Amino acid sequence: MNDDEKLRAERSESEAERNDRNFAELLQELRVVQMGVQILFAFLLTLPFQSRFTTLDSFQRGTYVTTLLLAVLAAVIFTAPAALHRGLFREGAKAEIVTGSSRLAGAGLVVLTLALTSAVLLIIDVVHGAPEAFVAAGATLLTCVLLWAGLPLLVRRHVTRRNT
Template sequence: MAGAADSRHESAEERADRNWAELLQELRVTQMGVQILTGFLLTLPFQQRFGELDDTQRTIYLCLVVLSVLATGLLVAPVSLHRLLFRKHLKARLVTSADRLARVGLVVLALVVAGTVLLIFDVVVGPAAAVIAAVGALVLFALLWVALPLELMRRAGSADG
């Protein structure tokens, strides 16, 4: 794998610029999704059926709002970091910090989406189906967001060797 990184013949600054551009592109996709989800959650109390939620469902809802706002903060934070660190020659640190924020933000986003599935299924079908659907969503995210990339890296590593 080291050979693949070296074959680009780029300086540390060029690599940081490329990594930053790639990270920004990824964040654009996730930011839009998490902002739409947060907006959706924030409008729910103003819907007529919201009053029909039981105490457990309201607690789940409030936890989802907190997690959704946290995910929004984590996934938008790299933009703020960039603004504050702009022209300070700290691009490599910016990329490292933004990468960590994005990773944690994705974990929180997965929890929010699974929790939203839990709440919707609980209201529409019932608690047993809600748990199954939420666990299914988490398994899907774990497979697509973690297991698949790890498998692709493993295969790439064995192909290099």
């Protein structure tokens, strides 16, 4: 009996029930992340209308455009599971929807990591200058990678060792 079968037996749920539960859990996770993406995107939309925006140098403007496009891409990726579900509604494809949505969520976290890193780079560059901006952006990137990728891998390793 593999791990998936063991978990299903422990929960006394059918594969359809498991897929429904997994999709509901994934949607809840996406709701949390989507709020942050929307706040970042809204903030970025206001920047060009600020009087100080005209004083940005070409690097800062390029960083702004990059950050804006990354935030848009993150928003699109994080809302794609809803579109996938809607497009495949009542087609008997719940397992595929869950798998595809999970992959989209992972891709969205990668893009969000880049958007957050880029936003920190822009803001710290404007406030303090390039050296501090690159240090802060690097710290942001490292923090996201450690917490969003490293921590789950560490916990997975622990769970695997515990179960063997």
